[in-house]
Amino acid sequence: MLLQDVRAFVAEAKLPRVSPDEPAPDPQLLSRIEAITDSDLGLPERQKAACVRALLWYAAGDLHAAHEIVQPMPGPDGAYIHGMIHRVEDDFDNARYWFSRAAAHPASAEIYRHAVVNSTAIAAHPLWDPVYVTDLLEQSRRTGISEELVTVLRIEFEELFNYLTDTKTPVI
Secondary structure, three states: OOHHHHHHHHHHOOOOOOEOOEOOOOHHHHHHHOOOOOHHHOOOOHHHHHHHHHHHHHHHOOHHHHHHHHOOOOOHHHHHHHHHHHHHOOOHHHHHHHHHHHOOOOOHHHHHHHHHOOOHHHHOOOOOOHHHHHHHHHHHHHHOOOHHHHHHHHHHHHHHHHHHHOOOOOOO
16 A cells, blocks of 8 residues: 555544544444555655554554554654544543653644644644643543544644655645
8 A cells, every 4th residue: 555545545534533433433444454564655664654554543443453553662653642542542641641751742843833723722822732632632521522622633633644654745
């Protein structure tokens, strides 16, 4: 599967993922991911390819498969995705831990740049803070998820994917 095919795949996924069951896992997308290897992605860095595969599993709804990839992974990319997985599983404290391990992720500036123009909540902060977004999602479990938060989560996924694939072309 070439990178342009992966981009089309991601465009088919119903994003953002806000819980393990929302959107519902997509059996067709899940079966297509099973055949993808890191080398199929054509990315020069093996760890980034593995992270892209983890994001594909995440997008299609298999959080366990995504978790298996990033669990042993060192560095900010795996830690950030690990935080995203725990966030949507409502394991908020664990998500906060992994986001703190990711520190200031290299994609943070681009995530913030796009999120700040779409969210007054994000604009109230001087930098991208995935822990704050985790707090917002946790709060939404009591109050309902807003379109603003859905947009922020979509931007976060898109910009992280763009960073990992080293491209600026929107995927969603």
